Amino acid sequence: NAGVTQTPKFQVLKTGQSMTLQCAQDMNHNSMYWYRQDPGMGLRLIYYSASEGTTDKGEVPNGYNVSRLNKREFSLRLESAAPSQTSVYFCASSEAVRTGIYEQYFGPGTRLTVT
């Protein structure tokens, strides 16, 4: 099993450009998440999807949109990139977000620089 995969691994954007970060998991998990991590900081939740067909905002959703394409895939879109969105983006998945018992599996991350 590949676990959680993310593409691309690295990306450089100019201010105002758009892009979509892709995430896929092969563990048949119901819940998926997008986090960002800035230097020296912990992870901050952007959006999550408790189950296929649902999405919810996390701590820092402004400037982002998400799509839960199917049970395997959860994408994150930046419509108009800003330098403040320079960060490392991690996707994760878990069995279920609301049972109180869950273990998140993380992807390798996408390092995004916006100039």
Next chain:
Amino acid sequence: LAKTTQPISMDSYEGQEVNITCSHNNIATNDYITWYQQFPSQGPRFIIQGYKTKVTNEVASLFIPADRKSSTLSLPRVSLSDTAVYYCLGGTALIFGKGTTLSVSS
């Protein structure tokens, strides 16, 4: 949401036991406590999860007192490779915070 509080950093030497304590005063009745480890340039990795009393696996032990307002991650005989950031999460609150940076020296 069950926000957690843990020390920003800790230092240790190889071979010592390290205990990292996390406070989670308003954890919900059904919530579990989960700990993750993160190495530089990698995503966090699950270490251990528990509800109450003591849980042990091949990597660590987790101690949770009866009132469940705190928990302690115990790493036995740390090595240089245990240098990482450790995060404590309370239940369904998907809040990682800044974690505890553990530095192990020889």
